[in-house]
Amino acid sequence: MDMLIALLGAASGGGFLSVGAAANAQLRQTLHSPIAAAAINFMVGSSTLTLLLVLWVFGPQQLDRLGQVPWWAFGGGGLGAIYVTVNTLVVSQLGLTTTTLAVVCSQMVLSLVIDQWGWFGLAPHPISAARVVAIGLLLGAVTLTQLDRNSPAPDARSVSSCDR
Known part of the structure; x- marks a missing residue:
């Protein structure tokens, strides 16, 4: 693909x-x-x-192979x-943005662990500095969206039509 x-x-x-x-x-x-x-x-x-x-x-599916699937799958x-x-x-x-960021961040952390050791039949992909930095940035994004929750929301009437 x-x-x-x-x-x-x-x-x-x-x-x-x-x-x-x-x-x-x-x-x-x-x-x-x-x-x-x-x-x-x-x-x-x-x-x-x-x-x-x-x-x-x-296309046709191979459902007859269900017996070959590992139990944990x-x-x-x-x-x-x-x-x-x-x-x-x-x-x-939390709001949709913070919820989504928290989900993605937790997915990244566990994905990093699964990739490192090739669990669940996946090919190993070692931890790299870039991946660790990416998770750090996601943690920062979750923190920023939570800090933003403490600021007062703008009055909907004062937001111009181009800001919506």
């Missing part, structure tokens, strides 16, 4: 996560339940993926459910 296409795919996935987090926060607020919001999120997602499988949008769905539920709980408290 071309590197540019891969980066655009990852970036669009990140954008979808932000929109999804905002949608889940609205579901939680309306339903008064983070678990119900997360469950609906997964029901819609499962329905969408099932439709893609049935329609062979990505099925944990991703459970971890995804925990992520969506926790994210749905905290986004209204």
